[in-house]
Amino acid sequence: MQDTVIESKAPTAKAVQAERTKKTTKTESNAMNAKRSPTEIAESITETVGKPLAQNAKLAMRDVNVYYDQKQAVFDVNLDIAENQVVALIGPSGCGKSTFLRCLNRMNDTIDICRVAGSIQLDGMDIYDSKLDVVPLRARVGMVFQKPNPFPKSIYDNVAYGPRIHGLVNRRADLDEVVESSLRKAGLWEEVKDRLESPGTGLSGGQQQRLCIARTIAVSPEVILMDEPCSALDPIATAKIEELIAELSQNFTIAIVTHSMQQAARVSHRTAYFHLGRLVEVNETEKVFTNPDHELTEAYITGRFG
Amino acid sequence: MTSPNNSKPLSKQAALVQKNLAKRYASERRFKAYGLASVLFGLCALLVLFVEIFGGGLGGFKTTQVALTLELDSDVLEVYDATNPDEILSGNYTGVIRNALKERFPDAAGRKEKRALYSMISVGATYDLRDQLAKDPDLLDTSIDVWVLADDDVDTYYKSLSSVPYAERMSDKQQQWVQNLIDQQEIRTIFNTRFFTGGDSSEPEMAGIRGAIMGSLLTMMVTLLLSFPVGVAAAIYLEEYAPKNRLTDFVEVNINNLAAVPSIIFGLLGLAIFINLFEMPRSIPLVGGIVLTLMTLPTIIISSRAAVKAVPPSIREAALGIGASKMQMILHHVLPLAMPGMLTGAIIGMAQALGETAPLLMIGMVAFIMDVPGAINDPATVMPVQIFLWSDSPERAFVEKTSAAIMVLLMFLMFMNAMAVLLRKRLERRW
Numbered sequence: 148m149q150d151t152v153i154e155s156k157a158p159t160a161k162a163v164q165a166e167r168t169k170k171t172t173k174t175e176s177n178a179m180n181a182k183r184s185p186t187e188i189a190e191s192i193t194e195t196v197g198k199p200l201a202q203n204a205k206l207a208m209r210d211v212n213v214y215y216d217q218k219q220a221v222f223d224v225n226l227d228i229a230e231n232q233v234v235a236l237i238g239p240s241g242c243g244k245s246t247f248l249r250c251l252n253r254m255n256d257t258i259d260i261c262r263v264a265g266s267i268q269l270d271g272m273d274i275y276d277s278k279l280d281v282v283p284l285r286a287r288v289g290m291v292f293q294k295p296n297p298f299p300k301s302i303y304d305n306v307a308y309g310p311r312i313h314g315l316v317n318r319r320a321d322l323d324e325v326v327e328s329s330l331r332k333a334g335l336w337e338e339v340k341d342r343l344e345s346p347g348t349g350l351s352g353g354q355q356q357r358l359c360i361a362r363t364i365a366v367s368p369e370v371i372l373m374d375e376p377c378s379a380l381d382p383i384a385t386a387k388i389e390e391l392i393a394e395l396s397q398n399f400t401i402a403i404v405t406h407s408m409q410q411a412a413r414v415s416h417r418t419a420y421f422h423l424g425r426l427v428e429v430n431e432t433e434k435v436f437t438n439p440d441h442e443l444t445e446a447y448i449t450g451r452f453g
Numbered sequence: 454m455t456s457p458n459n460s461k462p463l464s465k466q467a468a469l470v471q472k473n474l475a476k477r478y479a480s481e482r483r484f485k486a487y488g489l490a491s492v493l494f495g496l497c498a499l500l501v502l503f504v505e506i507f508g509g510g511l512g513g514f515k516t517t518q519v520a521l522t523l524e525l526d527s528d529v530l531e532v533y534d535a536t537n538p539d540e541i542l543s544g545n546y547t548g549v550i551r552n553a554l555k556e557r558f559p560d561a562a563g564r565k566e567k568r569a570l571y572s573m574i575s576v577g578a579t580y581d582l583r584d585q586l587a588k589d590p591d592l593l594d595t596s597i598d599v600w601v602l603a604d605d606d607v608d609t610y611y612k613s614l615s616s617v618p619y620a621e622r623m624s625d626k627q628q629q630w631v632q633n634l635i636d637q638q639e640i641r642t643i644f645n646t647r648f649f650t651g652g653d654s655s656e657p658e659m660a661g662i663r664g665a666i667m668g669s670l671l672t673m674m675v676t677l678l679l680s681f682p683v684g685v686a687a688a689i690y691l692e693e694y695a696p697k698n699r700l701t702d703f704v705e706v707n708i709n710n711l712a713a714v715p716s717i718i719f720g721l722l723g724l725a726i727f728i729n730l731f732e733m734p735r736s737i738p739l740v741g742g743i744v745l746t747l748m749t750l751p752t753i754i755i756s757s758r759a760a761v762k763a764v765p766p767s768i769r770e771a772a773l774g775i776g777a778s779k780m781q782m783i784l785h786h787v788l789p790l791a792m793p794g795m796l797t798g799a800i801i802g803m804a805q806a807l808g809e810t811a812p813l814l815m816i817g818m819v820a821f822i823m824d825v826p827g828a829i830n831d832p833a834t835v836m837p838v839q840i841f842l843w844s845d846s847p848e849r850a851f852v853e854k855t856s857a858a859i860m861v862l863l864m865f866l867m868f869m870n871a872m873a874v875l876l877r878k879r880l881e882r883r884w
Contacts (some may be wrong), residue, residue: 294767
C-alpha cells in the first residue's frame with residue numbers, strides 16, 4: 148500500500164493542483180470515488196468532513212501547510228482543539244500526523260528544511276509570529292515523544308529540569324514539591340519515591356515514559372502533545388499511560404498521535420483522520436469508530452488498509 | 454525434529470549446501486588465521502621494540518660512582534670562609550679531587566697517565582663537592598669519604614663489564630685502575646637521580662631529562678589551553694549552529710584537509726608567522742605550543758564533532774520539547790554526553806603533539822639548552838627533540854640515555870592514554 152502511494156505521488160501532484168483550482172464539488176468527487184484508489188481519493192480532498200472546528204478552541208489551526216523542502220507533507224489542515232479535550236490523530240504511516248503535531252509547539256524548527264505556512268493560534272496568539280519566542284511557547288505546549296527519552300540524569304533531576312530552567316521555583320522545598328506532585332500525577336511516585344537519585348534511564352520502558360510525562364507536566368503546560376507515546380511499550384504499561392491520559396485530560400488539553408485505533412477510541416474525545424497529508428475527517432470519537440462520514444476513514448478503521 | 458535414525462535423504466539443494474560446507478569452513482578458518490597472524494605480528498614488533506629499548510636503556514637510569522677520601526684543605530681549595538658564597542663559587546675543587554686520586558693511585562706516573570687518571574672522574578663531581586661544602590661549611594679542613602661521579606667512559610666500561618666489555622675509550626692502565634676499584638669495592642652503580650633533576654649537558658653522565666620534561670609540559674599546557682576550548686567551540690558551532698550551506702561544507706573539507714597536512718608544514722608556518730612576522734623569540738614553549746595547537750586542532754575538532762553527533766537526537770528533542778533554549782540544550786545535555794568522546798580526542802591529540810618533533814625543529818626548539826625552563830617564554834626543548842639530540846651525539850654513553858629518554862616519553866604517553874581511558878570510564882559511569 149505504502150509503496151504505491153509513494154510511487155504514484157509524483158505524476159498526480161499536478162493533477163491535484165489543477166483539481167484544487169477547479170474547486171471540485173463534494174458530490175462530484177463522491178461520484179468519482181467508486182472507481183478511484185484511496186490515493187486518488189485522498190489527493191482530491193479539499194475539505195475536511197465532519198466537525199473540525201470547535202467552540203472554546205485552545206488551539207486553532209487554519210490552512211496549515213507543511214513542506215519539507217519541495218515536498219509537501221501536510222495540506223490545508225483546519226482543526227480546532229478545545230480546552231481540556233483529548234484529540235487523537237490517526238492515519239496510516241507517513242500521513243503527516245506526526246509532522247502536524249510537531250508544528251503545534253514548533254518542534255519542526257529544528258529541521259532546517261521544514262517550512263510551515265498557515266496560522267496556528269494558541270488562545271488566539273499566533274505561534275508562528277516571527278516575534279514569538281519558542282522557549283515560553285514550549286513551556287506552555289509540552290511534548291511527550293514516541294520513544295521514552297529521559298535525560299541520563301537522576302529521576303529527580305529529570306522532573307526538576309523544566310522548573311529549574313524556567314525558574315519556576317526558587318527554593319529546594321518548592322522544587323521537591325513540584326517533583327513529587329508531577330510524579331504523583333504521572334502515577335510514578337509510589338514506584339520511585341525511594342530512589343529519586345537513581346538514574347532515570349534505569350527504569351523500565353513504561354516507567355520511563357511516565358517519567359517523561361512527569362517531566363512534561365512539571366512545568367504545568369496548558370497543552371500536552373503526545374507522539375505515539377505507547378508505541379514502544381507493552382500492553383500493561385500502555386494501559387497505565389492510557390489511564391493517565393484520561394486523568395490528565397481534566398487539567399490539560401491533549402493531542403495524541405497513535406497507530407492503535409483501540410487506543411484512540413479509548414482515550415480521546417475527538418478523532419482526526421489523516422491520509423496523505425490531508426485531514427480527511429474529524430468527528431466525535433464514537434462517531435468516527437461507529438459511523439464515519441468519509442469512505443477513507445471507514446476503510447482505515449475497518450482495516451482495509453493502513 | 455529430525456533425528457539421525459529416521460532422516461530422509463537430503464534434497465538436491467541441501468546436498469549442494471553440504472558439498473560447499475567444507476570449503477566455506479576452510480576459508481573461514483583462513484580468514485580468522487589472517488587476523489590472528491596480523492595481531493601476532495603487531496605484538497612481536499612491540500616486543501622487539503620494548504626489548505630493544507628496555508635492554509639498552511635501563512642502564513641510563515643508573516650512574517657509576519667511585520669512593521674517594523677527599524681532604525678539604527683550605528689552602529688547596531683556596532676557600533677560607535665557607536659561608537662566603539663568592540669564595541665557595543671560585544674554589545679549586547678539581548685540585549682536591551686530583552689530590553685524592555693521586556693519593557688513591559700512586560702508580561700514575563707522568564703527565565699522560567695522570568691526565569688519564571684525572572679524566573676518570575666527572576667534572577660533575579666538583580659541582581657536587583661545591584654544593585656539599587656550601588650546605589655544610591663545617592666540612593672545611595676536614596677529611597671526608599664520599600662517592601664521586603665517575604666519567605661517562607668509566608661508567609660505560611663498568612656497566613659493560615657484566616656482558617661484553619666496551620673498552621674502546623679506556624687505556625689499559627685505566628682498566629687496571631677500575632679493576633682495582635672493583636676489588637676494593639670502591640666503585641658502584643646507583644639510581645641516577647641527576648637524570649631526572651638536571652637539564653641537558655654535553656657530558657653524558659651529567660645530562661638529565663628534566664629540562665625536556667618541563668619543556669614538554671609547558672608546551673603541552675599551552676597546546677591544551679588553546680586547542681581544547683577552540684576545538685570544542687568550533688565543533689559545537691559546526692554541528693549545532695552552522696547553516697548547511699556551501700561555506701560550511703568548505704570549512705568542513707578544509708578541517709579534514711588540515712588533519713592530513715604534514716606536521717613540518719605547521720613548523721614552517723610557525724616560523725614564518727610567529728617568529729618572523731610577530732618577532733616572538735625562538736625556542737620557547739609558547740611558540741611551540743601554538744604551532745602544536747594548529748596541528749592538533751583538526752584532530753580535536755573532528756573527534757569532538759563525532760562526539761556531538763553521537764548524542765542521541767531524542768535527548769535534544771526532550772530538552773527542546775520542555776522549553777530549553779539551544780544553549781541550555783547544549784550545555785546541559787549535549788556537552789556532558791559528548792564530553793568523554795571530546796576528552797578522548799583531546800588526549801589522543803595531545804599524545805600526538807607530545808611525540809611531535811618536526812614542527813618544533815623549525816621554530817628552534819632543537820637548541821642545546823642546559824637550564825630547566827620555568828615559564829612558557831624560557832628557552833626550552835621537548836622530549837622527542839631531546840631524544841633526537843642525544844641520539845645524534847657521538848658519546849657512547851648517550852646511547853643508553855637516548856633509550857632511557859624514550860622510556861620516559863613512552864611512560865608519559867601511556868600515562869596520557871590511561872588518563873583518556875579513565876576519564877572516559879569515570880564520565881560515562883555517571884550516565
